[in-house]
Amino acid sequence: MSATAATRRSGAGRGAIERLNPVTRLLLAVLACLPVLVSLDWLSATVMLVGLLVVLRAAGARPAAMLVRLAPVAVAAALAAATMALYGKPGGRVYWQWWLVEVTRRSVTMAGAVVLRVLVLGLSAVVLLGGLDLTAMADGLAQVLRLPARFVLGALAGMRMLSLFVEDWRTLGRARRARGLGDTGRLRRWTTMAFALLVLAIRRGTKLATAMEARGFDAQHARQRTWARPSRLGAPDVIGLTAAAALDALALVVSILAGTFAPV
Template structure:
């Protein structure tokens, strides 16, 4: 049986710690100001970077659509309940749509999009094991914490399968014939009990195999950090620097601390 593998990109093989650092640099730089100029500038540069990194267009559009929807919902909330300033276009009870709320909603939409998009797309081909290797070897985080988190992430994928099997078993016994709400509540409790038991068993097994012995911990796979990783982080700094410089030069810089 053949398996379909994702098309390789220039992000393939890049240390996940560098991707995490690049996403963090962009997020910290853009969260300092609420203005549409810095956010839109960063967004354009990010799209160029993602195209240079050869992120598949299908993946780019699919995940961008999901992020856009989340950003739009946030912008709608700001539009209806944001700062009232300038001309009021519509008012109803607590809802006020004004020039100030419209401007703030646009800036918020672009900023959420500019922050979330690289955070999602930079990890498009990153495996949890690779991220754990990087956190343990590059950032020197405690192996007990890293491997425990990795094991937890691995088990998350089993929740859906357990939910289906619990449903099949309860229907076979005639427990879930009526009452969807009651059935869902009982099945959710059974899933919680099953997850706790599996987690306890996994923790005992890991302790028995020495996963808690940090001084003697070795790593099966090396996690190199070289020029590609440094270039990615430098690109993130360039994006933030150009976005802030453009915003300041056009007079749209709006530092959050001064609001």
């Protein structure tokens, strides 16, 4: 009984974000990145990062899962911060200097801002865009954003074909090893396999395009197309977008009032 209850609680917490319309999740990711893209200061990025963590935690995202997903982003943020601190535009008090390297108050401040901005971008992308259902996203793009059906369906078909490339690459590698060609000349092997994969992708894309045209995926009937899965915006979507817009406004207003706002 307790295991069942725990499973339900875990599914409910995780589903708080997954229940949002995929278009809403895409727009939320864009809104979350907006303040750090229009300003270079550390304060707006700090407000956005803290706000995102609070909102995502309230929506049921587990801290342990977020830390695991953000590990590569944290490494990239640390490398970017180190580069900015060592080679960024100097200014203010000099902490350390050697040849072309000059660590100053300005470069250290910019390094901290870079870390925060990268974490905001990574957190919004990983948590909000991670695990999106491509079919549900296509339904939302066509029905909510009213994008052309032919473009949406073609993009969906292309994205689904991308998942086949890894298996095709492995199959080509096994075929070369079976013929005794897999262990010599790495550069030549890679070039040959890449060309074979390109030819295979073109053939598969041509067949897919022909099949889609034969089934009525053309511009003539695009306005009359119906959808098997309806995609609509509900109250959670409106609440999420409102909260994201309010958080954006708060971050920018705090930055402007504190005098740290630095437009790109």
